[in-house]
Amino acid sequence: xxxxxxxxxxxxxxxxxxxxxxxxxxxxxxxxxxxxxxxxxxxxxxxxxxxxxxxxxxxxxxxxxxxxxxxxxxxxxxxxxxxxxxxxxxxxxxxxxxxxxxxxxxxxxxxxxxxxxxxxxxxxxxxxxxxxxxxxxxxxxxxxxxxxxxxxxxxxxxxxxxxxxxxxxxxxxxxxxxxxxxxxxxxxxxxxxxxxxxxxxxxxxxxxxxxxxxxxxxxxxxxxxxxxxxxxxxxxxxxxxxxxxxxxxxxxxxxxxxxxx
Amino acid sequence: xxxxxxxxxxxxxxxxxxxxxxxxxxxxxxxxxxxxxxxxxxxxxxxxxxxxxxxxxxxxxxxxxxxxxxxxxxxxxxxxxxxxxxxxxxxxxxxxxxxxxxxxxxxxxxxxxxxxxxxxxxxxxxxxxxxxxxxxxxxxxxxxxxxxxxxxxxxxxxxxxxxxxxxxxxxxxxxxxxxxxxxxxxxxxxxxxxxxxxxxxxxxxxxxxxxxxxxxxxxxxxxxxxxxxxxxxxxxxxxxxxxxxxxxxxxxxxxxxxxxxxxxxxxxxxxxxxxxxxxxxxxxxxxxxxxxxxxxxxxxxxxxxxxxxxxxxxxxxxxxxxxxxxxxxxxxxxxxxxxxxxxxxxxxxxxxxxxxxxxxxxxxxxxxxxxxxxxxxxxxxxxxxxxxxxxxxxxxxxxxxxxxxxxxxxxxxxxxxxxxxxxxxxxxxxxxxxxxxxxxxxxxxxxxxxxxxxxxxxxxxxxxxxxxxxxxx
Numbered sequence: 001x002x003x004x005x006x007x008x009x010x011x012x013x014x015x016x017x018x019x020x021x022x023x024x025x026x027x028x029x030x031x032x033x034x035x036x037x038x039x040x041x042x043x044x045x046x047x048x049x050x051x052x053x054x055x056x057x058x059x060x061x062x063x064x065x066x067x068x069x070x071x072x073x074x075x076x077x078x079x080x081x082x083x084x085x086x087x088x089x090x091x092x093x094x095x096x097x098x099x100x101x102x103x104x105x106x107x108x109x110x111x112x113x114x115x116x117x118x119x120x121x122x123x124x125x126x127x128x129x130x131x132x133x134x135x136x137x138x139x140x141x142x143x144x145x146x147x148x149x150x151x152x153x154x155x156x157x158x159x160x161x162x163x164x165x166x167x168x169x170x171x172x173x174x175x176x177x178x179x180x181x182x183x184x185x186x187x188x189x190x191x192x193x194x195x196x197x198x199x200x201x202x203x204x205x206x207x208x209x210x211x212x213x214x215x216x217x218x219x220x221x222x223x224x225x226x227x228x229x230x231x232x233x234x235x236x237x238x239x240x241x242x243x244x245x246x247x248x249x250x251x252x253x254x255x256x257x258x259x260x261x
Numbered sequence: 262x263x264x265x266x267x268x269x270x271x272x273x274x275x276x277x278x279x280x281x282x283x284x285x286x287x288x289x290x291x292x293x294x295x296x297x298x299x300x301x302x303x304x305x306x307x308x309x310x311x312x313x314x315x316x317x318x319x320x321x322x323x324x325x326x327x328x329x330x331x332x333x334x335x336x337x338x339x340x341x342x343x344x345x346x347x348x349x350x351x352x353x354x355x356x357x358x359x360x361x362x363x364x365x366x367x368x369x370x371x372x373x374x375x376x377x378x379x380x381x382x383x384x385x386x387x388x389x390x391x392x393x394x395x396x397x398x399x400x401x402x403x404x405x406x407x408x409x410x411x412x413x414x415x416x417x418x419x420x421x422x423x424x425x426x427x428x429x430x431x432x433x434x435x436x437x438x439x440x441x442x443x444x445x446x447x448x449x450x451x452x453x454x455x456x457x458x459x460x461x462x463x464x465x466x467x468x469x470x471x472x473x474x475x476x477x478x479x480x481x482x483x484x485x486x487x488x489x490x491x492x493x494x495x496x497x498x499x500x501x502x503x504x505x506x507x508x509x510x511x512x513x514x515x516x517x518x519x520x521x522x523x524x525x526x527x528x529x530x531x532x533x534x535x536x537x538x539x540x541x542x543x544x545x546x547x548x549x550x551x552x553x554x555x556x557x558x559x560x561x562x563x564x565x566x567x568x569x570x571x572x573x574x575x576x577x578x579x580x581x582x583x584x585x586x587x588x589x590x591x592x593x594x595x596x597x598x599x600x601x602x603x604x605x606x607x608x609x610x611x612x613x614x615x616x617x618x619x620x621x622x623x624x625x626x627x628x629x630x631x632x633x634x635x636x637x638x639x640x641x642x643x644x645x646x647x648x649x650x651x652x653x654x655x656x657x658x659x660x661x662x663x664x665x666x667x668x669x670x671x672x673x674x675x676x677x678x679x680x681x682x683x684x685x686x687x688x689x690x691x692x693x694x695x696x697x698x699x700x701x702x703x704x705x706x707x708x709x710x711x712x713x714x715x716x717x718x719x720x721x722x723x724x725x726x727x728x729x730x731x732x733x734x
């Protein structure tokens with residue numbers, strides 16, 4: 001698991017994220033394809049589980065620290081750690097150094113890991129220098145910025161830049177694209193009425209955009225938004241941006257049934 | 262505050278269509294106007310850094326600046342009273358009012374006076390209290406607490422306010438026109454003008470206290486602060502200790518951010534500096550000037566991990582930009598201080614036992630921190646409250662249990678993947694030909710209002726191992 005000094009191709013550890021693992025593996029495979037197409041070598045360590053956010057944001061600092069240490073041990077041998085999620089990448093990049101600041105053994109390792117951890121689209125654009133992907137998606141889409149991508153990692157342009165190169169794709173920005181979808185992890189089930197009111201407003205803005213497909217970089221937001229759109233009978237489909245960029249859109253959209261036959 | 266009461270209030274607020282329409286004012290008004298004001302000021306972010314540094318510096322040397330401030334107030338002929346608790350502050354103000362023989366007190370808008378329950382205390386002693394900020398006047402005649410720290414009645418529409426005026430403004434003709442905002446403002450102005458003139462004591466808060474000059478600063482858009490300060494014979498300023506800044510220059514830095522962040526104005530219509538009582542030869546002004554400095558838990562906050570909260574300048578930007586506040590409004594928080602700033606400050610002032618929902622009811626979207634003019638890391642501070650709440654066993658047992666079971670598995674990758682690769686295909690089969698669950702046993706918290714997209718079929722790790730074995734990956 002070390003970089004071969006002879007090759008320039010960086011070794012990326014894919015942080016699959018627990019939601020992608022459980023709900024939508026196709027996003028993970030799309031991420032692998034995008035990274036490989038851009039010249040990276042990709043490995044997916046099997047000992048990974050979750051970045052620890054459910055514990056961290058519930059106030060369970062001890063379990064959050066234990067999981068952070070495990071992630072560091074699993075991934076510190078890679079040149080880069082990439083996640084198809086702003087939320088999980090933000091946890092590694094922004095929160096691990098804080099969480100482990102008072103742990104003398106792990107504080108420097110947390111900082112080192114933070115420096116080489118990235119969200120997928122920003123890694124493709126900013127580190128690997130990708131400016132165009134080979135993909136076709138002849139659909140009018142709108143893009144939802146996850147709060148962690150937008151505010152924690154300042155990732156706003158990278159997904160849009162890559163989408164601009166997708167053949168046939170048109171991007172119609174919705175109003176209030178900087179506003180949260182109301183997911184917030186456990187928030188969406190601890191305070192369901194409030195989360196629902198927030199995602200209802202988001203669903204209205206999506207409808208107003210006129211797009212046929214909603215894309216985002218975080219599966220948490222996507223499950224929440226797709227769940228709302230499905231409940232209100234909207235025909236807008238939801239996909240992770242990586243699936244579109246990798247040209248892997250044959251799987252049914254999030255929350256949609258497999259096509260008969 | 263019990264769990265049920267926050268959720269019940271939130272649910273009531275969400276179900277109230279009229280209230281929901283009024284809440285849109287926050288979005289249409291404040292958010293758009295702040296963005297415009299900020300974009301016209303290229304040095305906004307630099308000012309933000311400066312303001313943050315000013316507040317941090319002051320807080321680090323608060324004892325020295327408080328002493329310097331007191332010296333200057335005394336030099337200018339005023340007096341400073343330190344009030345460790347809300348009760349102390351109430352009795353100091355009441356004593357000052359009694360000594361002045363007060364029957365009528367006018368008040369400028371003051372969150373600190375709300376915090377200590379001043380009005381009820383004075384009224385119980387037979388003193389009439391007249392709120393003079395239009396929003397506070399409306400709150401007062403409705404017998405309601407403000408629902409927003411700078412826009413007390415943002416949750417009301419003008420028809421409701423007209424009804425309140427008809428009901429409480431005595432001696433005016435029934436059937437008078439109150440259909441427009443102008444009608445309402447004109448009537449309030451006439452009613453309040455009589456109070457300004459008759460008042461014995463004027464009580465204001467302070468947006469800032471300046472150590473260099475011993476001045477208190479009040480910003481308003483109605484001029485009611487000026488009339489409250491200058492017409493009565495006694496002016497009492499009631500402010501909490503963290504309102505202090507070292508110099509006039511520092512005050513101006515904060516003022517440049519305050520209105521832009523709150524209402525989106527470059528500056529409020531009135532910015533009133535008061536320094537001591539009227540001097541010999543001054544055409545007007547109070548004969549006495551007293552400052553009541555409230556601690557009420559601030560010293561403890563100052564010494565702990567929530568210190569950054571004391572930078573707050575009460576602009577209201579975090580409320581305006583919070584999706585939770587935007588959904589449920591201020592009253593549901595059950596605290597004078599709602600929204601993100603209230604979610605951090607309320608437990609610090611009253612204890613986490615009384616406010617555990619407030620820091621928990623956030624999606625951590627981070628917009629509050631982004632718009633805060635003094636860069637308070639509000640989500641991080643809310644998370645610290647969650648940690649304290651978790652340590653004391655605050656979350657419901659079921660939540661703690663689920664979290665512990667999940668953590669148990671997540672810390673054991675083999676077990677975790679075994680569970681995942683067993684459960685996921687089971688769930689995927691359960692949903693059969695449909696792609697989402699409309700309901701799930703034990704899942705109603707989600708499926709009550711949203712479908713749950715079903716898993717695709719197998720876990721990523723299971724599929725990845727299969728591919729590796731077949732040599733595809």
